[in-house]
Amino acid sequence: MKLHYIPALFLVLASCLGYADSKPTGLELGYRDMYNLQFENAHRQFEDWQRAYPADPMGPVSNAAAYLFSEFDRLHILESEFFTNDSFFEHRAKLSPDPATKQAFISQISKTKQLANSALAKNPNDKNALFASVMMLGLQGDYAALIEKRDLTGLSYLKDGRAMADRLLQVDPTCYDAYIAVGVENYLLSLKPAPLRWLLRMGGAQTDKETGLKNLQLTAEKGHYLLPYARLLLAVAALRDQDKGKARTLLAGLAHEFPLNHLYVRELNHLQ
Numbered sequence: 001m002k003l004h005y006i007p008a009l010f011l012v013l014a015s016c017l018g019y020a021d022s023k024p025t026g027l028e029l030g031y032r033d034m035y036n037l038q039f040e041n042a043h044r045q046f047e048d049w050q051r052a053y054p055a056d057p058m059g060p061v062s063n064a065a066a067y068l069f070s071e072f073d074r075l076h077i078l079e080s081e082f083f084t085n086d087s088f089f090e091h092r093a094k095l096s097p098d099p100a101t102k103q104a105f106i107s108q109i110s111k112t113k114q115l116a117n118s119a120l121a122k123n124p125n126d127k128n129a130l131f132a133s134v135m136m137l138g139l140q141g142d143y144a145a146l147i148e149k150r151d152l153t154g155l156s157y158l159k160d161g162r163a164m165a166d167r168l169l170q171v172d173p174t175c176y177d178a179y180i181a182v183g184v185e186n187y188l189l190s191l192k193p194a195p196l197r198w199l200l201r202m203g204g205a206q207t208d209k210e211t212g213l214k215n216l217q218l219t220a221e222k223g224h225y226l227l228p229y230a231r232l233l234l235a236v237a238a239l240r241d242q243d244k245g246k247a248r249t250l251l252a253g254l255a256h257e258f259p260l261n262h263l264y265v266r267e268l269n270h271l272q
Contacts (some may be wrong), residue, residue, distance in 0.1 A: 134164045141157030
């Protein structure tokens with residue numbers, strides 16, 4: 001059974017998000033550093049945020065994202081071939097995570113869960129806690145599938161993250177970052193053979209490709225923390241559909257905005 005997994009990391013872009021019009025927060029600066037592969041700077045920003053706002057689950061979940069993304073960079077996980085070549089993905093080897101990074105990641109995830117659950121116990125409609133929970137589930141799914149090669153576990157987190165995103169969108173339909181979780185589940189599971197899609201739908205999963213792309217586009221156009229990452233996922237989708245022009249446009253924009261991230265330049269060179 002082929003289980004192709006697209007990551008759900010959550011990243012931020014300063015100029016795309018209008019930071020030039022207002023001073024970016026430490027949290028926003030941390031995401032920008034993370035997406036520029038400046039991980040030490042990102043951790044410093046996220047740790048400062050946690051000290052300043054100890055009850056905010058966005059601090060630890062963002063730091064967890066930085067730990068995970070640093071592993072992705074070290075292990076060369078985010079190359080396009082990894083996600084566009086089904087045979088390459090299906091026969092990939094199980095990777096060896098860095099023990100210290102894994103422990104730090106787990107610690108930040110645990111802290112996120114504690115803080116988010118505490119906030120939701122007081123207010124079940126706490127948008128910040130709901131969003132942190134969506135991010136947490138996405139990160140756990142990424143780690144399970146892409147590093148530990150536990151695909152079914154990764155897809156379980158994916159489903160839970162989509163359900164949490166639906167809950168958040170019922171509270172605030174304008175939280176455009178949350179649409180990426182809906183988009184990823186629908187697009188990813190739409191790639192499965194028809195009988196498997198039917199079984200997944202019976203289990204409550206959403207498997208419509210057009211719905212997936214529509215939701216990814218919403219985040220790519222109107223999102224905040226996830227806007228750049230939605231554009232990356234759309235570039236991957238374009239490559240799978242052999243639309244190199246669209247992929248080139250999306251990757252060129254990301255390469256321009258994140259000059260320290262070597263991934264986009266390398267992927268653009270592959271399209272020349």
